[in-house]
Amino acid sequence: MTDTKTAILEARLDAQRRLLARLVAALDPAARQPVLDWLEQRDTLHDGQEDPGAVPTEGTGPALAISQEFRLIARLVGDRLHEVGQAEAGQA
Template identity: 50%
Template sequence: MRDLEDETLEGRLIAQRKVIARLVALAGDEALRAWLEERSVMQDQQEDPGAVPSPGVGIEVAIAEEIRHIRDEAERHRPG
């Protein structure tokens, strides 16, 4: 039963990503695109890029990754 719940949740998240990406693409707003671009990379303020991330940073990485997916999907649907 757990697998079905995971698949349902994943399917819903993917659908939401696609809808959001389409809205971003249709909006054509440069400020929104710049905001997505800025947030598509996690800013951890560490000087050493090879440093071990601090605990709890996994959520921040997931957020940046999802924003990157939305940004990329929006670019594919952008008119012109």
């Protein structure tokens, strides 16, 4: 894959990640919390190792990428909620 194609895929992934974060942040708090809990439960690879990924094994690459993606989405949700909270505080 060329660098241009990789850059385009990464940009698209980033756009989707940001959209998902905004959608989760826009949920009513009662609906948002179960989603955040779900993300938190999946942001660490549970493979029985004390330090997941310390000893790479076949197939852990995609699993680690998935957990990292969940972690990034959760972080973006937190950032968005912080931004909204600051904006609302400024309007008060």
